[in-house]
Amino acid sequence: MSEILKYFAKYIEDELGIHYSEHNYFQLQNRLEEIARLLGVASVENLYKQATVEISGQFKQLLLDIATNNETSFFRDHKVFTSIETNILKQHTATHGTRPIKIWSAASSTGQEALSLAILVAEFNLKTGSHLDVHILGTDISERVLTKAKHGIYTQLEVQRGLPVPYLVKYFKKDDRDNWTASPDLIKKNRIPQIKFKIDVYLSGKIRSDSLP
Numbered sequence: 001m002s003e004i005l006k007y008f009a010k011y012i013e014d015e016l017g018i019h020y021s022e023h024n025y026f027q028l029q030n031r032l033e034e035i036a037r038l039l040g041v042a043s044v045e046n047l048y049k050q051a052t053v054e055i056s057g058q059f060k061q062l063l064l065d066i067a068t069n070n071e072t073s074f075f076r077d078h079k080v081f082t083s084i085e086t087n088i089l090k091q092h093t094a095t096h097g098t099r100p101i102k103i104w105s106a107a108s109s110t111g112q113e114a115l116s117l118a119i120l121v122a123e124f125n126l127k128t129g130s131h132l133d134v135h136i137l138g139t140d141i142s143e144r145v146l147t148k149a150k151h152g153i154y155t156q157l158e159v160q161r162g163l164p165v166p167y168l169v170k171y172f173k174k175d176d177r178d179n180w181t182a183s184p185d186l187i188k189k190n191r192i193p194q195i196k197f198k199i200d201v202y203l204s205g206k207i208r209s210d211s212l213p
């Protein structure tokens with residue numbers, strides 16, 4: 001089994017630059033068992049046999065997914081958002097007026113970071129009377145998290161993590177299942193920047209130039 005785990009750990013490292021240390025191999029094994037179950041493959045050994053022939057499609061997605069940590073929340077690192085407002089939005093408006101800005105949330109997970117940026121810009125425009133035009137691109141390696149990002153639907157628990165209540169009621173609508181959706185009407189009304197989400201991978205610190213918005 002340890003050869004098999006080494007094989008998959010190397011694959012993940014080559015594809016993502018994420019190192020799986022040997023003391024986490026038990027976790028890798030659990031996750032490979034889960035993938036085998038999801039793909040209807042009888043065992044991790046059989047999964048390995050399949051991998052040595054080809055890793056593609058859903059198999060590849062699931063493998064890359066298990067290595068990533070999708071932890072996120074609204075306005076996750078406050079200092080970063082304050083700095084974007086002061087050092088980018090304010091300075092850009094002072095020097096370049098309404099010249100558009102492109103912002104790239106390069107590992108956007110389920111979209112909270114990109115939405116927080118959009119709210120930050122909308123609030124900045126309202127506060128300062130500016131008409132700054134901002135385009136936001138959210139990319140991630142995981143199709144699963146991007147699907148959620150595109151839907152923009154968040155549970156009560158998710159919106160409670162970092163999203164100030166005034167922004168919740170201003171930009172989101174609650175549905176009958178107690179989930180909150182970033183509402184297109186409210187987004188339009190409040191001139192919140194548009195966000196596009198697409199799948200993309202950056203490799204070991206190297207950014208693919210065609211990823212740039």
Ligand SMILES: C[S@@+](CC[C@H](N)C(=O)[O-])C[C@H]1O[C@@H](n2cnc3c(N)ncnc32)[C@H](O)[C@@H]1O
Nearest residue numbers: 068069070071072073107109140141142201202
């Ligand atoms: C911890 S989350 C961070 C989310 C958000 N940036 C935040 O700070 O709240 C990291 C995200 O990076 C993505 N990721 C990891 N390696 C990646 C790669 N090489 N290319 C693109 N996305 C990657 C994962 O799928 C995951 O959703």
